[in-house]
Amino acid sequence: MKSLKFLFRTLIIPSLLFVVGCSTCCREAVVAPPPPPPPAPVVPVSTELGDVFFAFDSALLNTVSESQLNENVQWMNDNPEASVVIEGHCDERGTDEYNIALGERRAETAKNYMTNAGVDPSRMQTVSYGEERPFDPGHDEDAWAKNRRAHFVAK
Amino acid sequence: MVMNKPNLFFRALLVFALYIAVFPALLSAEPVKEYIKISKEGVKRIPLVLKHLDTEKNKNKQYASEIDAIVKRGLDFTGLFAIIRAPLNIISGGELYQAGKRSINFAALSSVGAEVYAGGVLEKKGSTLSLDMEVYDALTGKLLMRKLYQGDKGNMRKLAHRFCGDLVKMFTGKPSIFESKIAFVQLSGGKKEICLAEFDGYGAVVVTRSGGLALTPALSPDSRKLAYLTYTGGKPDLQIKDLATDAIVSVKKKGVKIDPAWRNGTVELATTFSFDGNQELYLLRDNGTITRRLTRHGMIDVSPAFSPDGRKMAFVSSRHGSPQIFILDLFSGSVKRLTYEGKYNTQPAWSPVGDKIAFTTMQKNGEINIFTVNADGRGLRQLTYRARHNEAPSWSPDGTMIMFSSDRSGRKKLYVMNADGRNQRSLRLGGQQMQPSWSTFQLKSSSY
Numbered sequence: 001m002k003s004l005k006f007l008f009r010t011l012i013i014p015s016l017l018f019v020v021g022c023s024t025c026c027r028e029a030v031v032a033p034p035p036p037p038p039p040a041p042v043v044p045v046s047t048e049l050g051d052v053f054f055a056f057d058s059a060l061l062n063t064v065s066e067s068q069l070n071e072n073v074q075w076m077n078d079n080p081e082a083s084v085v086i087e088g089h090c091d092e093r094g095t096d097e098y099n100i101a102l103g104e105r106r107a108e109t110a111k112n113y114m115t116n117a118g119v120d121p122s123r124m125q126t127v128s129y130g131e132e133r134p135f136d137p138g139h140d141e142d143a144w145a146k147n148r149r150a151h152f153v154a155k
Numbered sequence: 156m157v158m159n160k161p162n163l164f165f166r167a168l169l170v171f172a173l174y175i176a177v178f179p180a181l182l183s184a185e186p187v188k189e190y191i192k193i194s195k196e197g198v199k200r201i202p203l204v205l206k207h208l209d210t211e212k213n214k215n216k217q218y219a220s221e222i223d224a225i226v227k228r229g230l231d232f233t234g235l236f237a238i239i240r241a242p243l244n245i246i247s248g249g250e251l252y253q254a255g256k257r258s259i260n261f262a263a264l265s266s267v268g269a270e271v272y273a274g275g276v277l278e279k280k281g282s283t284l285s286l287d288m289e290v291y292d293a294l295t296g297k298l299l300m301r302k303l304y305q306g307d308k309g310n311m312r313k314l315a316h317r318f319c320g321d322l323v324k325m326f327t328g329k330p331s332i333f334e335s336k337i338a339f340v341q342l343s344g345g346k347k348e349i350c351l352a353e354f355d356g357y358g359a360v361v362v363t364r365s366g367g368l369a370l371t372p373a374l375s376p377d378s379r380k381l382a383y384l385t386y387t388g389g390k391p392d393l394q395i396k397d398l399a400t401d402a403i404v405s406v407k408k409k410g411v412k413i414d415p416a417w418r419n420g421t422v423e424l425a426t427t428f429s430f431d432g433n434q435e436l437y438l439l440r441d442n443g444t445i446t447r448r449l450t451r452h453g454m455i456d457v458s459p460a461f462s463p464d465g466r467k468m469a470f471v472s473s474r475h476g477s478p479q480i481f482i483l484d485l486f487s488g489s490v491k492r493l494t495y496e497g498k499y500n501t502q503p504a505w506s507p508v509g510d511k512i513a514f515t516t517m518q519k520n521g522e523i524n525i526f527t528v529n530a531d532g533r534g535l536r537q538l539t540y541r542a543r544h545n546e547a548p549s550w551s552p553d554g555t556m557i558m559f560s561s562d563r564s565g566r567k568k569l570y571v572m573n574a575d576g577r578n579q580r581s582l583r584l585g586g587q588q589m590q591p592s593w594s595t596f597q598l599k600s601s602s603y
Contacts, residue, residue, distance in 0.1 A: 095501040095515060095546060096370065096371070097501070097502065098455065098478050100384075100413045100457075101427065105455065126410075128391070129368075132370070
């Protein structure tokens with residue numbers, strides 16, 4: 001019995017005290033809640049295919065276009081059945097014939113980047129429209145910047 | 156005064172040679188004067204009195220006035236003549252059709268500044284029209300040409316243009332434009348298809364069914380075949396169409412096909428393919444088979460244009476960064492850079508008669524302007540000024556004119572100008588047009 005009493009005193013009481021104390025503490029926490037941590041994502045956020053933009057008379061990538069291409073790579077990985085057409089486009093400046101070549105180089109640059117990032121090249125087709133299919137019909141730098149692009153179309 | 160004048164024909168030839176060879180850059184915006192007098196540079200249009208066609212029977216007057224109008228429009232189009240209203244007292248002693256009685260009053264012609272007189276008589280038998288045409292040197296009274304033209308009344312345009320062609324050939328020594336054809340891109344309702352028409356845009360017919368995107372037409376030297384790019388089915392193809400049979404050869408290589416051009420003196424054409432991974436120029440036969448690769452460089456090579464003898468090819472390359480024009484010697488393989496001024500030089504067009512190359516420059520102010528330069532890189536001359544975007548120059552078969560597209564009016568239209576940039580005017584076709592291609596030589600004999 002003595003040993004039981006001892007056990008009660010040494011283990012049960014402190015643990016009861018601990019539980020009471022803890023519940024007090026929890027009640028206080030309800031009164032002033034800390035910001036809850038963001039919930040861990042159950043389903044991964046779906047990436048979107050996005051266009052990649054270029055400087056005038058250029059088919060070179062920059063950090064912004066590379067980060068969009070990384071998202072496009074992620075999308076291809078998330079959608080393993082999908083394939084895409086990458087359309088190369090130019091702004092209305094410059095001449096039509098040269099821009100068909102430039103548009104193709106833009107589309108191919110995007111495709112090569114994604115191929116190097118592990119995407120099967122047979123899932124990506126390219127086509128150049130030169131300056132024939134502008135996204136924005138305007139005649140200023142705002143419009144031109146939107147039109148110098150590699151445009152991704154999922155099939 | 157008259158006695159001291161050298162022979163008109165040689166003067167005209169000399170004037171013309173000066174006109175296309177050494178005339179310095181001119182403002183395109185100069186006012187169009189109907190009668191351009193001798194300028195300080197000694198360059199002018201030939202002052203021509205074009206007498207209305209006479210006809211013995213009043214009922215044929217409508218044919219006469221219709222042919223008069225066609226002749227005048229045709230000669231105006233060439234930019235070679237200043238057409239002067241005929242003085243009233245030009246014929247004396249009888250009517251023009253009374254060949255035995257009447258005479259031409261050359262003093263009256265000289266007094267209005269005419270140097271050439273052209274006139275004639277129209278007759279009609281059944282449905283056949285006859286034009287009896289005379290051309291005189293108005294200063295010496297010498298008969299320069301007399302010729303009878305006959306044709307069906309259903310085709311007065313061809314009848315009138317045969318006379319125009321002979322008149323022009325007499326002064327230039329070259330086959331005239333009047334039998335040549337043009338191809339161009341017509342934009343209607345957001346769709347681009349290729350049209351074929353006579354030299355001035357008359358009688359345009361759509362010859363492609365691409366479904367909305369056909370580009371860069373190139374007429375073969377004999378006007379029998381048309382090469383162009385079409386996006387049928389969302390993929391670009393090079394098509395070579397036989398205009399007589401409508402048979403189409405479709406070249407379905409991987410990648411782009413851009414801006415074909417025919418090689419003079421052969422049945423070959425050059426175009427850009429990218430099946431090799433890069434945009435390179437190739438020679439191919441008109442049956443679509445590739446005969447030779449012409450360029451090998453990691454950057455863009457496009458827009459071929461051949462010299463009249465087919466030995467050299469101007470083209471656009473970005474191998475030095477921005478697009479510039481280069482010349483490839485097809486026999487030696489050597490490549491020389493042609494353009495150094497400006498950062499964006501494209502669309503070369505080699506004159507079918509000379510060593511001049513027309514091209515376009517995109518300038519800092521956003522304008523695109525047409526220039527010409529000799530094949531050796533000298534003699535750079537600007538032909539268009541302050542008129543927005545002027546693109547896609549294409550030479551007339553005689554090398555006296557350049558056709559191009561311009562959006563100076565707000566919409567893209569076809570224009571022609573003399574080879575020195577003067578006399579710029581619209582073809583006034585409905586809708587919008589671009590990328591003209593003028594056949595370099597005529598069909599052999601006419602089918603009048």
